[in-house]
Amino acid sequence: MRLLRAVALVEGTAFLLLLFIAVPLKHLAGIGEPALILGPLHGVAFLAYGWLLSRLAIEQNWPHGRALRLVAIGLVPLGAFFALRSLSSK
């Protein structure tokens, strides 16, 4: 669970930095390097987040839908931080 929370934090932070800093820098200022680093980082972090959620959902026999809900909220900006709250409260 600790690893999942750490990955969710990385995923959420990378997503926010990508969306609000790297993408505007690329399209408004023509500086593409931050997006080139943060894009792959966010991609790998999201895959790791989904993988860990799948493992924990089966291992700890989570109720149906909880893992799907946590994956779905990881797809939206700030969603991973809500997932963190949900994972910390249970």
Place this chain on the structure above:
Amino acid sequence: MPDYSLLKILHITAASLVVIGMLLNSFALLRPLAATRLATLRRWDLFVTSPALGAVWILGITLAISGNWFASGWLPAKLAFVVALSALHGMQTGGLRRLARGEAAPAFLRFSLYGVIVSVVAIVLLVSAKPF
């Protein structure tokens, strides 16, 4: 950026290790294994299959960037199968952990073999034919 051919060789090697590991996991979830064999399989998964899956993600994204493949239509379709296969591997490892604790794995994981085969065939077709 490393050589594209070298990245491709490493990516295919890592993907092959993932497929072999996931097929082994599928058989273990299909029929009960002796405790020692289950422990060996879980060690194989921890030290070979799971790191290979991480390598597949990193090498795949690097290949997609260096080959400019994100502009192609087949790549998002392939990524959907990669995400599904990764989630299936996560579920398999969760199931194996439950078996190691002496609990039953969820019944639907008995069909994970078919999920692995369908996803691998779809990925190979999309990558080799690049239909769109």
